[in-house]
Amino acid sequence: xxxxxxxxxxxxxxxxxxxxxxxxxxxxxxxxxxxxxxxxxxxxxxxxxxxxxxxxxxxxxxxxxxxxxxxxxxxxxxxxxxxxxxxxxxxxxxxxxxxxxxxxxxxxxxxxxxxxxxxxxxxxxxxxxxxxxxxxxxxxxxxxxxxxxxxxxxxxxxxxxxxxxxxxxxxxxxxxxxxxxxxxxxxxxxxxxxxxxxxxxxxxxxxxxxxxxxxxxxxxxxxxxxxxxxxxxxxxxxxxxxxxxxxxxxxxxxxxxxxxxx
Numbered sequence: 485x486x487x488x489x490x491x492x493x494x495x496x497x498x499x500x501x502x503x504x505x506x507x508x509x510x511x512x513x514x515x516x517x518x519x520x521x522x523x524x525x526x527x528x529x530x531x532x533x534x535x536x537x538x539x540x541x542x543x544x545x546x547x548x549x550x551x552x553x554x555x556x557x558x559x560x561x562x563x564x565x566x567x568x569x570x571x572x573x574x575x576x577x578x579x580x581x582x583x584x585x586x587x588x589x590x591x592x593x594x595x596x597x598x599x600x601x602x603x604x605x606x607x608x609x610x611x612x613x614x615x616x617x618x619x620x621x622x623x624x625x626x627x628x629x630x631x632x633x634x635x636x637x638x639x640x641x642x643x644x645x646x647x648x649x650x651x652x653x654x655x656x657x658x659x660x661x662x663x664x665x666x667x668x669x670x671x672x673x674x675x676x677x678x679x680x681x682x683x684x685x686x687x688x689x690x691x692x693x694x695x696x697x698x699x700x701x702x703x704x705x706x707x708x709x710x711x712x713x714x715x716x717x718x719x720x721x722x723x724x725x726x727x728x729x730x731x732x733x734x735x736x737x738x739x740x741x742x743x744x745x746x
Contacts, residue, residue, distance in 0.1 A: 533582055552566065562702070589633065592633075595628045597627075599622060676745075677700070704738050710741075715739065718738040
């Protein structure tokens with residue numbers, strides 16, 4: 485009798501469990517069906533100054549779970565789909581970001597410093613930056629190799645070849661975008677040497693051939709913050725001799741000043 489009751493109870497338990505499974509599933513389906521899909525709004529934006537691909541990356545902090553950003557390469561059009569309240573935030577951000585880039589001007593000076601030279605250039609003897617460097621470095625004399633001016637656009641690369649023999653190449657990438665204090669410029673500056681003195685053998689004699697083209701050598705790669713109108717030392721490097729003797733005791737000092745024009 486006890487065995488019969490146990491079997492009946494076990495069968496009842498299985499039956500109830502079997503019935504509960506589809507009931508629970510049905511409840512879940514009903515719950516999901518009851519959730520309404522939010523009403524999304526779509527906006528088409530024609531960008532003026534920033535390409536759509538870069539804008540999509542810049543808008544990443546403003547996106548949400550329903551945000552959809554799409555663009556076609558090269559046409560400057562961004563299609564945005566999102567909840568109305570978040571769409572307004574994205575459109576406001578675009579107005580702040582998609583603005584005419586600032587125009588900047590830079591003056592770059594390249595100084596050759598020597599441990600064994602005779603006299604510094606007269607104009608450098610009273611230069612405040614050079615006076616500070618004399619306290620910090622072992623170099624005794626300073627000579628201006630060349631100076632050049634560059635006009636640049638915010639967040640765009642500008643380049644110039646300079647040096648008496650066109651042996652140097654400077655690259656500047658400035659940034660004054662939102663997040664940079666007003667009047668401040670974040671700059672990436674690179675100095676490369678593309679020519680050097682070379683030792684060659686001619687008729688059994690070793691001669692130094694001046695300023696032969698070489699594979700570019702990166703002498704300075706620096707990032708710095710510069711206030712508009714300020715002048716600062718970018719970096720210090722050895723001059724690449726390429727096998728010659730000219731640069732054994734010489735160093736290069738790159739100095740830059742920058743100004744925001746508008």
